[in-house]
Amino acid sequence: MRISGKIIEQSRISSLRFQRVVIVGCIFFIAQLLVACQRTKNSPRDEPKVVAVVNGEKISVSEFQAALDDIKKAGKGFFSSTKGSNRIKRELLERIIDTRLLLQEARKKRIVLDPEILEASIKLIFDQYPPGGMEEELLRKGKSLKAYRQEKERSLLLYKLLKREIVDRIAVSHQEVEKYFLDHQSDFREPEQVRVRQIVTKAEEEAEKIRKLILRGESFVQLAKMHSLGPEAKQGGDLGYFPKGRMPPAIEEACFKLWSSHVSKVVTSPYGFHLFQLVDRRPARELTLEQASQAIEQKLTAEKIREAESYYIRTLREAASIERDLSLLERIQ
Numbered sequence: 654m655r656i657s658g659k660i661i662e663q664s665r666i667s668s669l670r671f672q673r674v675v676i677v678g679c680i681f682f683i684a685q686l687l688v689a690c691q692r693t694k695n696s697p698r699d700e701p702k703v704v705a706v707v708n709g710e711k712i713s714v715s716e717f718q719a720a721l722d723d724i725k726k727a728g729k730g731f732f733s734s735t736k737g738s739n740r741i742k743r744e745l746l747e748r749i750i751d752t753r754l755l756l757q758e759a760r761k762k763r764i765v766l767d768p769e770i771l772e773a774s775i776k777l778i779f780d781q782y783p784p785g786g787m788e789e790e791l792l793r794k795g796k797s798l799k800a801y802r803q804e805k806e807r808s809l810l811l812y813k814l815l816k817r818e819i820v821d822r823i824a825v826s827h828q829e830v831e832k833y834f835l836d837h838q839s840d841f842r843e844p845e846q847v848r849v850r851q852i853v854t855k856a857e858e859e860a861e862k863i864r865k866l867i868l869r870g871e872s873f874v875q876l877a878k879m880h881s882l883g884p885e886a887k888q889g890g891d892l893g894y895f896p897k898g899r900m901p902p903a904i905e906e907a908c909f910k911l912w913s914s915h916v917s918k919v920v921t922s923p924y925g926f927h928l929f930q931l932v933d934r935r936p937a938r939e940l941t942l943e944q945a946s947q948a949i950e951q952k953l954t955a956e957k958i959r960e961a962e963s964y965y966i967r968t969l970r971e972a973a974s975i976e977r978d979l980s981l982l983e984r985i986q
Contacts, residue, residue: 704985705746706976707753712746718985720745742982754969756807759814766810775805781884819961825953833949834942841940844897848932849908850874850890852881853925860919860926867916873930882925894935904929 701713724745779787791801834841850873854860863880867873877883877890885891897905904927907917911931920927 702981704978704982705750706974707750708757708973708975710753710757712749712753714981714985717746717749717982720749721985739983742985743979746977746982750970750975751966752811754966754973755811755814758969759810762814764810764814764817766806766813771802771806771809774809775802778805780887783882815962815965819958819965823954823957823961825950825957829953830946830949831942833953834945841945843935843938843940845909845937846894846896846935847908847911848894848935849892849911850877850930850932851883851885851892852877852890852928853883854880855882855925857919857921857926860928864916864919864928867928867930873914873916873928890930891932894933 701711701715703711704714704717705712721742724741781787782790788798791798852860852863852873854863859880863876866876874889877886880886881890883890897909899905900908901922903920903922907920907927908929908931911917911929914930917927917929920929
């Protein structure tokens with residue numbers, strides 16, 4: 654296939670460097686690319702410009718531009734030089750090509766998604782926001798609920814493909830876990846941690862009123878479920894364990910000063926007005942093999958998944974027909 658007046662590079666496999674993330678991270682980025690695919694539509698009277706063709710399927714300039722715009726919003730500094738900008742655009746194009754190859758493979762293997770899983774997944778995301786919050790977020794991004802559903806459906810479809818072809822075939826032995834523990838024992842010294850509940854409100858006056866209710870004996874857990882805007886409200890505001898250095902300074906200072914079931918004064922942050930209550934305090938400790946084994950197994954599994962995913966996509970590329978218009982790519986701003 655040849656695009657008139659353009660310089661076309663055709664290859665069986667690309668050796669561009671790009672980092673892989675574990676399946677959850679991969680699926681999140683795939684979802685971002687699928688958002689871009691839905692964002693822009695061309696006039697039926699105009700033949701869209703094409704930046705790449707993957708097994709006969711075109712990747713339009715408008716599709717690529719939408720994905721590029723998302724990256725620009727996240728890191729404008731990376732586009733300060735022509736060389737750096739071109740490198741990012743080439744890497745982005747390769748990732749979009751990978752996404753297209755995976756979608757094609759899912760269709761080829763006749764992978765279908767259970768509608769109930771789709772509905773449950775969408776509900777899970779919506780439940781993490783206050784009522785109407787997710788709708789506001791979609792509106793801010795200029796995306797319809799229908800487009801979001803399509804994006805989610807495709808990302809879950811790809812997750813199902815990758816799970817069946819990669820994740821379900823990965824195993825980590827006890828011997829591998831033990832060896833990693835012995836080789837990295839210094840990594841398993843755990844600092845002091847606290848486990849706290851929080852209630853977060855929009856108004857300081859509301860937080861002060863809730864604090865008075867708690868001091869009078871009302872349940873922090875029940876008040877968190879009723880009034881907190883945080884995503885953990887349904888769990889009674891439980892934030893779990895965290896060490897120093899993970900939370901904003903004002904929040905960290907308040908939490909590590911708590912004792913027993915004492916409730917903090919109102920703490921102000923960019924997220925709102927907070928109340929905290931100590932659930933437990935865990936002193937610094939060195940983990941045993943038994944305590945560290947789950948985290949080690951997860952880490953080694955993630956590494957194996959990344960390697961297997963890289964190999965899987967490489968095999969798809971080797972069997973694919975991929976054309977790129979690099980001259981056109983460089984002119985995209």
